Structure formats: structure tokens, C-alpha cells
Amino acid sequence: MVQPAATGHVPVMAERTIDLLAPALAEGGTYVDCTLGLGGHAEAVLATCPRARLVGIDRDPDALAIARQRLAPFGDRVALYEAVYDEITEVLAEDGTPQVQAILADLGLSSMQIDRRERGFSYAADAPLDMRMSPGAGRTAADVLNTASAAELTRILRVYGEERFADRIARRVVLEREAEPYVTSARLVATIDAAIPAAARHAGGHPAKRTFQALRIEVNGELAALEGLLPAALDALAPGGRFAVLAYHSLEDRLVKRSFGAATTDTAPRGLPVVPPEHRARFVALTRGAERPSDAEAQVNPRAASARLRAVERREGQR
Known part of the structure; x- marks a missing residue:
């Protein structure tokens, strides 16, 4: 054992x-x-x-x-x-x-990586949107969210997260970041929650799960x-x-x-x-x-x- x-x-x-x-x-x-x-x-x-x-x-x-x-x-x-x-x-x-x-x-x-809040992989606690497996190397998840076009964000969420509401989430992110760039996970979770239909928020696990998976895969290649x-x-x-x-x-x-x-x-x-x-x-x-x-x-x-x-x-x- x-x-x-x-x-x-x-x-x-x-x-x-x-x-x-x-x-x-x-x-x-x-x-x-x-x-x-x-x-x-x-x-x-x-x-x-x-x-x-x-x-x-x-x-x-x-x-x-x-x-x-x-x-x-x-x-x-x-x-x-x-x-x-x-x-x-x-x-x-x-x-x-x-x-x-x-x-x-x-x-x-x-x-x-999951348990250390400061690494930013978990949607369960508010933390910096980092998600890099190699700390300090390359783009963070916040960089992706704040610079990618709506079309590119849609592709990332759809391909890497298999998120059926990818387009709605991407367009909402682009709209929200015009007022203030994304820095922490709680705000992204709130954006996702607002972007998807109410009936879908309680089906198939946490509504942010697929988006966080997609961003992590993109950030780390x-x-x-x-x-x-x-x-x-x-x-x-x-x-x-x-x-x-x-x-x-x-x-x-x-x-x-x-x-x-x-x-x-x-x-x-x-x-x-x-x-x-x-x-x-x-x-x-x-x-x-x-x-x-x-x-x-x-x-x-x-x-x-x-x-x-x-x-x-x-x-x-x-x-």
C-alpha cells in the first residue's frame, strides 16, 4: 500500500x-x-x-x-x-x-500547484491570475486575458476547455477589461458566472472549471x-x-x-x-x-x- x-x-x-x-x-x-x-x-x-x-x-x-x-x-x-x-x-x-x-x-x-493559492491555478480562492508551472517564465493567465482578442480567447476556451459558452465568456472578458484589467481569479469567476446562462451554472461542476483549464493549458503550452x-x-x-x-x-x-x-x-x-x-x-x-x-x-x-x-x-x- x-x-x-x-x-x-x-x-x-x-x-x-x-x-x-x-x-x-x-x-x-x-x-x-x-x-x-x-x-x-x-x-x-x-x-x-x-x-x-x-x-x-x-x-x-x-x-x-x-x-x-x-x-x-x-x-x-x-x-x-x-x-x-x-x-x-x-x-x-x-x-x-x-x-x-x-x-x-x-x-x-x-x-x-493546486494547493498554493499564490500560484493562481484554483478558482476556489481569490488569487493572482498567474497559472505558470515555471514561475517567472512566460505569460501569465492575466496577460492572456488582458491582451488576446475576443476571437483568440474564444478559440482558447473552446479548444482547450471544451467550453460551449466560449464566445459569450470571451466577449464578456473583453468588455470588462476595458474598465479594468484582470488581476485576480475572483473577478474572472464573477465574469464567467455572469456570462453563461443561469441554468448552466449548476450543471457539470463549477462554471469556471473549463475556463481555468483552458487558460492553464494555453499559458504552459x-x-x-x-x-x-x-x-x-x-x-x-x-x-x-x-x-x-x-x-x-x-x-x-x-x-x-x-x-x-x-x-x-x-x-x-x-x-x-x-x-x-x-x-x-x-x-x-x-x-x-x-x-x-x-x-x-x-x-x-x-x-x-x-x-x-x-x-x-x-x-x-x-x-
Whole structure:
């Protein structure tokens, strides 16, 4: 049983993730945690696989500092890097480990980012509209809200938030910012509440949820980074290596499903009695579709409720 850390952080679907990754690390090797966060999954994998070492990647220096302290008991089995996960190829080159045995990407926000009010990710408390996973780097959510055109805001909310009232919210934001620029989350929540029909405010969760998700994805370039990570991570796996991804919304999961589907499909024309080795799929699926957390886990750890887990394994002898 994986226990929460002193911070209260409970890694999502940790036991199932270990079940999927541990066989690739039975003889040792390198495990890459692309989204180290507070180090919950990494700690569990290192404890379960005593011959494995960790390459931990995170763009958030605050998270890295906490993870470094948490993982200190594992000594020189741990190497941590401040980077975005689509930079995995460069990180592994710097580490001197071009091929690895296991990779995990636990997408979305870390517990720390959600819980620290000043980071501006939560719509539940009034806070600066920041939302940057790398503090101090790039545009904030306030910058996006105060400079993007109504058409661009509509696109962001519709594509990244799947918000059906994207146009109404965008036009309201542009109107409101003429009087005063957006600075904190409470005002944005009030704008969203005023923009959408009353009947829709109490359906499908908090009315600001999709807008905040869309702004976070835009600010951090999350989908573009994921599109870069998936092929790079697959290429970094040694034969027999395994790659698991935890996604939390349909946009992420759709990209993972498409990438894993292509990787596990033979390229030979249909109808051939025998698939030539050069046309065999490089990977096999380890999960049937996307696995979901149990009801018991979702009750104990509400942040696990939307998780979708997929994993693949690189075939022996396949490059």
C-alpha cells in the first residue's frame, strides 16, 4: 500500500502504475519520471525496485526542491533536472542515459500547484491570475486575458476547455477589461458566472472549471509539450521498456490514445498471412483502453477521479 507523504500528497493510481512499470526494472536500469511533482510515484517506484535509479524531470523549481528532500534517502540513485517533459531527449543526453527501462508521465497539475493559492491555478480562492508551472517564465493567465482578442480567447476556451459558452465568456472578458484589467481569479469567476446562462451554472461542476483549464493549458503550452513528449519517450525506451501515462482530461488522453494506437499497430498491408519483422508494431499495449481508478481510491483521493491510465511496452528486438 502506497502511503501519503507528510505533505498529505497521495500519488494517483500508484499501485497500478508500479504493477505496470516494475517488471521492466526487475534487473535494475533507469526509471524516468517526466512529471516528478512532489515525488510520490518516484518514491514508490524506487522503494519497490531497489536496483533502479531515477531521472526526475519537472519544470517547477519549487516542486523539485520538495522532491529532492523527499527522495534524499535514495542517495545517488536519484538525478533531478529542471526541464519541460518534452525535453526528455536532451535531459537523457545530459544524464548519459540515452535508453531507459521505464517512463511515467503524470500529466496536469501537481498537488502543490493546486494547493498554493499564490500560484493562481484554483478558482476556489481569490488569487493572482498567474497559472505558470515555471514561475517567472512566460505569460501569465492575466496577460492572456488582458491582451488576446475576443476571437483568440474564444478559440482558447473552446479548444482547450471544451467550453460551449466560449464566445459569450470571451466577449464578456473583453468588455470588462476595458474598465479594468484582470488581476485576480475572483473577478474572472464573477465574469464567467455572469456570462453563461443561469441554468448552466449548476450543471457539470463549477462554471469556471473549463475556463481555468483552458487558460492553464494555453499559458504552459501543455498540449504542444505532450505532442513532443510522446514520440521522444517511445524512442527513448530500450527493448522491454515500458511507458505509462496518466491523463486527466479528454484532450490529453486523446493524444496519448492516438500515439499509443499508432505505436502498437503493424504497418504491413492488410491480408498478409505473415507480417514481416520490419512491419511489426514496435510496441504492445499493456492496458485495454484507458484504465480508471477504483471507486475506493477516488473517494480517498478526489484528485484521482478523472485519471485515465494507459501503458505500452517496447517489443524485444524492435527498433
